Amino acid sequence: MTTVLTYVERDGDTLAKPSRETLTFARSLAEAHGWGLDAALVGDPTEGSLADLRAQGVATVHALVHDHLDDDAAPAAVAEALVQLHTQLGPGVLVGPGTDHGAEVMAHVGARTDLPLAANCTTAAPADGGGWDLTRVRWGGVLLEDAHLEADVALLTAAPHQTAAQSAGAPGAAELSTFKPELDDALHVTRVKERATRGGGISLATAPVVISGGRGVGSAEGFGILEELAELLGGAVGCSRVATNNGWRSHNDQVGQTGTRVAPDLYVACGISGATQHWVGCMSSKKILAINTDAEAPMVTRADYAVLGDLHELLPALVEEVKARRGVG
Amino acid sequence: MALNILVAVKRVPAPGAKIVLTEDAQRIDTKHLGFTVSPHEECAVEEAVQLTGQHGGESTVLTLGPEVAEEQLRTAISMGINHGVLVATDDEEWDAIATAAALTDAITTLEAERGAFDLILFGNESADAGNYQVGVRVAHALDRPVVSGIKDIEVTGDGVTMKRAVDDGFEVMQLPLPAVAAVKEGINLPRYPAMRGRLIAKKAQIRHITPEQRQGGLSRVRLRHPQQDQTETQILGTGAEAAPAVARIFEEVGLL
Numbered sequence: 001m002t003t004v005l006t007y008v009e010r011d012g013d014t015l016a017k018p019s020r021e022t023l024t025f026a027r028s029l030a031e032a033h034g035w036g037l038d039a040a041l042v043g044d045p046t047e048g049s050l051a052d053l054r055a056q057g058v059a060t061v062h063a064l065v066h067d068h069l070d071d072d073a074a075p076a077a078v079a080e081a082l083v084q085l086h087t088q089l090g091p092g093v094l095v096g097p098g099t100d101h102g103a104e105v106m107a108h109v110g111a112r113t114d115l116p117l118a119a120n121c122t123t124a125a126p127a128d129g130g131g132w133d134l135t136r137v138r139w140g141g142v143l144l145e146d147a148h149l150e151a152d153v154a155l156l157t158a159a160p161h162q163t164a165a166q167s168a169g170a171p172g173a174a175e176l177s178t179f180k181p182e183l184d185d186a187l188h189v190t191r192v193k194e195r196a197t198r199g200g201g202i203s204l205a206t207a208p209v210v211i212s213g214g215r216g217v218g219s220a221e222g223f224g225i226l227e228e229l230a231e232l233l234g235g236a237v238g239c240s241r242v243a244t245n246n247g248w249r250s251h252n253d254q255v256g257q258t259g260t261r262v263a264p265d266l267y268v269a270c271g272i273s274g275a276t277q278h279w280v281g282c283m284s285s286k287k288i289l290a291i292n293t294d295a296e297a298p299m300v301t302r303a304d305y306a307v308l309g310d311l312h313e314l315l316p317a318l319v320e321e322v323k324a325r326r327g328v329g
Numbered sequence: 330m331a332l333n334i335l336v337a338v339k340r341v342p343a344p345g346a347k348i349v350l351t352e353d354a355q356r357i358d359t360k361h362l363g364f365t366v367s368p369h370e371e372c373a374v375e376e377a378v379q380l381t382g383q384h385g386g387e388s389t390v391l392t393l394g395p396e397v398a399e400e401q402l403r404t405a406i407s408m409g410i411n412h413g414v415l416v417a418t419d420d421e422e423w424d425a426i427a428t429a430a431a432l433t434d435a436i437t438t439l440e441a442e443r444g445a446f447d448l449i450l451f452g453n454e455s456a457d458a459g460n461y462q463v464g465v466r467v468a469h470a471l472d473r474p475v476v477s478g479i480k481d482i483e484v485t486g487d488g489v490t491m492k493r494a495v496d497d498g499f500e501v502m503q504l505p506l507p508a509v510a511a512v513k514e515g516i517n518l519p520r521y522p523a524m525r526g527r528l529i530a531k532k533a534q535i536r537h538i539t540p541e542q543r544q545g546g547l548s549r550v551r552l553r554h555p556q557q558d559q560t561e562t563q564i565l566g567t568g569a570e571a572a573p574a575v576a577r578i579f580e581e582v583g584l585l
């Protein structure tokens with residue numbers, strides 16, 4: 001039987017959200033053709049991640065076990081392990097999450113097998129005349145591309161935020177199987193030697209609310225009031241590329257195609273026009289509020305709510321309003 | 330140690346608030362658009378200029394693209410890169426395998442002439458295609474170590490320390506040279522080319538290499554726009570008087 005082998009990542013005790021999305025993507029492909037759904041991950045899975053794998057309908061969980069396969073493993077080493085496992089399981093599909101790490105590992109799989117890899121897919125199916133028909137995102141999600149992949153084995157990554165993670169109708173057995181790859185020493189050259197944690201603060205990627213500023217904020221000091229509002233609401237400050245390029249904010253705060261993708265409950269865009277490359281970074285937010293002097297700005301026309309005015313007038317009043325409500329509540 | 334650095338860049342259109350497709354849905358309509366170096370790669374160019382400034386040596390910018398991509402090579406040269414090399418194609422986009430194979434051939438040719446590159450820099454992914462793999466494929470073909478997502482590079486003796494940005498900080502890797510890295514925007518703030526640089530760039534000789542096209546296996550059928558939910562924008566006011574209405578939205582989404 002053909003197997004859809006899915007590379008997944010843990011996040012603490014559970015499966016990372018993009019990996020659950022990737023499993024849902026992989027399962028719809030497997031179910032449509034009566035194929036099996038397996039998962040592979042580095043090291044021994046935790047109880048929490050096994051529960052997630054069962055919920056996603058995974059039949060067999062392959063634990064990739066080797067002295068050098070741990071949280072610091074080189075992507076090339078993980079890739080070689082996946083290639084060996086995939087070869088043993090027989091031809092089929094190998095899919096990974098379109099996260100930075102997933103994309104890096106799958107790029108190595110593509111390079112090591114010399115097979116084409118379709119990055120950031122939203123759908124995939126075997127094509128009538130052989131090969132695969134698929135859809136992938138371009139421009140960070142602004143455009144879709146229908147494409148044909150000419151290969152027996154489909155190497156894919158699943159585009160993040162595109163398939164909502166959903167449990168399978170019937171849970172899978174998630175039977176644990178250990179796979180011990182043979183890895184050449186040269187593969188470990190790019191292992192992580194050391195980690196530096198930024199620490200403190202709420203991370204942009206997971207904040208429930210992001211107060212984001214663009215050219216309209218006008219200066220580095222202008223972000224003070226955004227900081228204050230974000231802190232009051234328990235959120236993080238984001239920015240546009242103009243704010244980064246002007247040296248007003250660190251690039252770590254940049255939202256967009258070449259920055260961070262955010263998906264908060266509320267995204268507040270202050271003085272940001274809504275260029276496509278910014279929009280793809282915030283479009284997965286549940287609600288968007290635009291504060292802009294220009295009623296025609298794309299950010300305004302695409303937002304759920306808008307205040308058509310000067311952010312320098314609204315934000316101080318808003319901070320006072322929130323403080324007052326906090327005081328009363 | 331003087332460094333010999335190569336940077337690979339891609340010419341991409343710079344669309345604004347809306348992307349218009351050509352009638353045959355094969356590409357972006359660029360009639361009214363300017364072109365640019367993909368942002369991650371612009372930072373790779375800046376990094377090469379800074380590293381050779383620090384350690385001495387020279388830098389080369391390489392692109393695979395149509396003749397007009399000379400514009401992007403000259404931009405890189407105006408920022409301080411020493412040499413420009415164009416791997417000239419027709420105006421069609423090549424997929425990742427074809428691109429990587431042609432770049433590998435070009436690099437092999439250049440290295441046979443001028444010695445090995447200590448460091449080869451790519452952007453993490455191109456702005457338009459977003460294949461996330463060309464640098465890794467080239468590194469694999471050249472049998473050199475490669476890391477992606479790099480936001481800091483420090484050359485120390487015969488090795489290089491690279492930092493990969495992750496959610497809550499950095500991962501630090503130590504590679505021997507020669508090495509390959511796919512870098513991300515944020516590694517530096519690219520300079521605005523000075524007048525002198527632009528004059529040098531204007532006169533610079535661009536080396537042309539004619540590639541062979543390998544069949545990669547991924548081919549386009551059509552481009553299209555994703556379905557967008559039409560949202561009706563609710564206007565909450567025009568200034569400070571809108572504060573209570575905004576605060577009510579904060580309540581509705583559970584922030585207050």
Ligand SMILES: Cc1cc2nc3c(=O)[nH]c(=O)nc-3n(C[C@H](O)[C@H](O)[C@H](O)COP(=O)(O)OP(=O)(O)OC[C@H]3O[C@@H](n4cnc5c(N)ncnc54)[C@H](O)[C@@H]3O)c2cc1C
Pocket residue numbers: 213214215216217239240241242243254255256257258259260270271272273274275276277278281291292293294297309310311312342343344345365367368456
């Ligand atoms: C390949 C590529 C990748 C890119 N990646 C990113 C990315 O990751 N993130 C990103 O943000 N951009 C990115 N960009 C840049 C993007 O195209 C835009 O240039 C950028 O997002 C514009 O930033 P902005 O909205 O702050 O500035 P502008 O477009 O100049 O907009 C400023 C807005 O502020 C409003 N305004 C001005 N004053 C006030 C005021 N007092 N009160 C209220 N409103 C006011 C104006 O009406 C206007 O709408 C990328 C570009 C390219 C080509």
